[in-house]
Amino acid sequence: MAKLKKGAVKTCSELLQEYESSQKSVFHPEKLIFQGVGKNDVYNISAPFEDEGELVIAGRVESRDSEQSSIVFFTEQDGVWTPREGGSVLTLQDPFYTKIGGELVLGGVQIYPHPERDGALAWRTVFYKGTQISKLEPFFTGPDGMKDLRIMELQDGSIAVFTRPQGDKGGRGKIGYSRVASLEALSIQVIEDAPLLDGQFTDEEWGGANELHLLKNGLIGVLGHIACFDEQGGRHYYPMVFALDPETGRHSDMELIAVRNRFLPGAAKRSDLEDVVFSGGLVRNADGTAYFYAGISDAEAHRMGIADPFIKFET
Template identity: 50%
Template sequence: MLEMDKTKSNVRTCKEMLLEFKNLKKRDISSKLLFDGIENEDVYNITAPFLFEGKRYLAGRVEKRTEEWSRVVFFMEENEKWIADNSIPSLPLQDPFVTQVNGEFIVGGVEVFDDVEKPGMLNYRTNFYRGNSLRSLTLFAKGPDRMKDIRLLQLEKNQILVMTRPQGSIFANGKRYEAGRGKIGYMIIHSLDELTPEAILDATIFDDQFISEEWGGCNQLFMLDDGNVGILSHIARFDEAGNRHYYSSAFCMNPRTGEHTPMKLIAVRDNFALGDAKRPDLTDVIFSGGLERNKNKKAMLYCGVSDAQGHRIEIDDPFE
């Protein structure tokens, strides 16, 4: 069973976690994924592979190097490459995620749109699509404005764990929280019909994972054999020059009590092959896309790298 710590002593900074990370310079030079069917655009912030129509697919964020307007494209694995499947409609989203609830595909990502309250600025929210096939997905829910990293996991037939990431000062679950640049919350719903902005904003927030200057969120959820949930996540910070630093992390939680283990790093940018960055301030960025757990206590981690590439690397399974 997990050793749960209920105290605020769990709070550790990115730098503190980096000091204990043992594989800082382990680099897999063959980790970059090859994508076909996309020209003059980058593919990054990819999901882990999943099965569709008997073949391995993954979803990826596709956009031009100089833009933020992106779409989610589905890629099929073939001969060690990932081929864009143009027979599956793309979605007007960033940062995709894929899961299943009651046998249906649930695909989500971040919609970017003009901010009516701040002319000239962009707003964003998480949108959710559902369907028995990737070819017939329909929009069924939207998250609150300015919230990314909402993820779902079916626990039982009528129980769905929802992980959230509010920002700023919020009143949730009868309590005032200071979520800063982004903290992780959770709640359990009993139907996808309950996935509303109001419910998401009322989730219970973990206040022992990030200092106020840093932030993070969930990327993929796993049901573990002991009834707990393994959470692939990320933690991030700015440095003094305004550069972003994103690290891949993981922790476990009891979905019914909210007790959770301390977050730990599982990969950093230096673990991956060298390559281009979208901008200089995004060089030291990896975005945890998904984890493919194997039977040998290893796992394949899929990441967006420097907001310009998709990579994978084999690591020790963080949930073993």
């Protein structure tokens, strides 16, 4: 098992400085083309996954001036992604997926009227499962107020659980980790009791897990994000990775894997969201590279080739 060295807490600024000084190479940055959704934007996509013999991307679809979203499933032909004919549509935001017990598990963020503040919205993470997209059924709803709740099957069949509480426990948002024997053992109590990972975020910044990868040595490769505000109120979201030992909870330092200006130019939902890169998913290639799929500036979906950031944890 690879040793996981943990240092001091690093801010967005420090991680950005490390990324820029490392001069990491990228290749084939591209903007994904989506059609068939009218004038709506498609962003905060999943990585592609196979369903009924074809590659599918789940994407957040909404108009530029709204937060009312749907998850639509797209297939690609001649470089254009269009909604799957007769495909399911879920009234959720920010899709993600995994496989557990041979079934597809798909999740997203459900928004609903805030129970205490007039005109405000609240959110929670909802999970579906089934043998294929057309047979998905809801099976678990996370705690009110929690986004970035992720689960993954480990080598022994148990389930890794990554949480992101806010408020008294998590401030603006910190990552917690727990483990349960099976999906049936997943509960609100387990999620709320999950200990926070130490030394990841300052109280002024926040982050979460977006996608989990089971590495060949049993470690968990976490694709996530770290975020902060600038003095003008602009948001800055950076995609990051770290590795975690599911047996001990020990984890490596975070490191950035991309920044907005390494992608192609594009639109933004609002001016304060121009520097937002949402970690959608990572497809690892056999040649030591990976394709990183991302939502850009809450308005577009892009893809970019990078060096596989998890290889070093497998050696």
